[in-house]
Amino acid sequence: MTTATPRPTALVTGATSGLGLAFARRLAADGNDLVLVARDVPRLDRVADELRSAYGRRVEVLPADLADRGQLQRVADRVADTARPVDLLVNNAGFGLGHGFVDGRLPDEERLLDVLVRAVLVLSHAAAGPMRDRGRGAIINVSSVSGFVVMGSYSAAKAWVTTFTEGLANELGPHGVRVTALCPGFVHTEFHQRAHQRMTQVPRPAWLDADDVVDACLADVRRGRVVSVPSARYKAAVLLIRLVPRSVVRRITGGFSRSRTSGATVGGAH
């Protein structure tokens, strides 16, 4: 009698829209079972049904608001469950606020930090120990090119995600676990609409397609790249940002932020 090898399992946060949905579809097509996390339960169920019928995968739905510490813990417990190992964690859920820090409400800023930073911290911790002990696995933390520039608290949170991910890659790399920060530029998703951001000033060539971003990221994970910046144009932009003085980066990105709102600086960029 032969025992079937279990399929690898990927857990994706924010799996109902944009980059998370693109990850879920690509990973299902590539042979992974899935655990899908987001808040909107009917939408989670629709995505799960689609993935089951299109790819024949086992799909769990795990509704959770990652800004809520108790609900986040339920997701962390699932990630850390050694009886049902998660082989790939994609910390993707996120949002922007669409206004400057000074004009915003502090509870919204705290919620932003909870989802963009605390959830990434807690879920990475839940995944790291079991993956190290198994000697394999991968963690993708969705950051942003915003983390290299100066666009309010969103940029600061994404800078944290990238730096944190690099440190985690140092710790886990010797144990066979791959860790990658995905840093995309502008991607066509629901992100800007949800943040009520006017995007008419962003030129068409600056926009990326979510499926292309996901394919580039997964290729970088396979190559063992720690920081993944999809597309030649954003790779060049990041190189330039790293070369010019920080005062120039502040001046240029500050002006760009202001031009996208009626006078206020954008807090959540891309």
Ligand SMILES: NC(=O)c1ccc[n+]([C@@H]2O[C@H](COP(=O)([O-])OP(=O)(O)OC[C@H]3O[C@@H](n4cnc5c(N)ncnc54)[C@H](OP(=O)(O)O)[C@@H]3O)[C@@H](O)[C@H]2O)c1
């Ligand atoms: N779009 C861009 O230009 C761009 C560029 C660089 C980086 N990013 C990053 O990419 C990631 C994905 O964003 P996206 O562009 O794909 O946006 P999106 O289309 O708006 O999707 C966001 C996803 O996150 C989920 N989500 C939001 N808040 C949540 C919470 N509190 N708890 C659990 N799930 C939550 C949403 O589902 P529910 O509403 O049902 O919870 C949805 O599935 C984010 O981390 C974002 O910062 C985006």
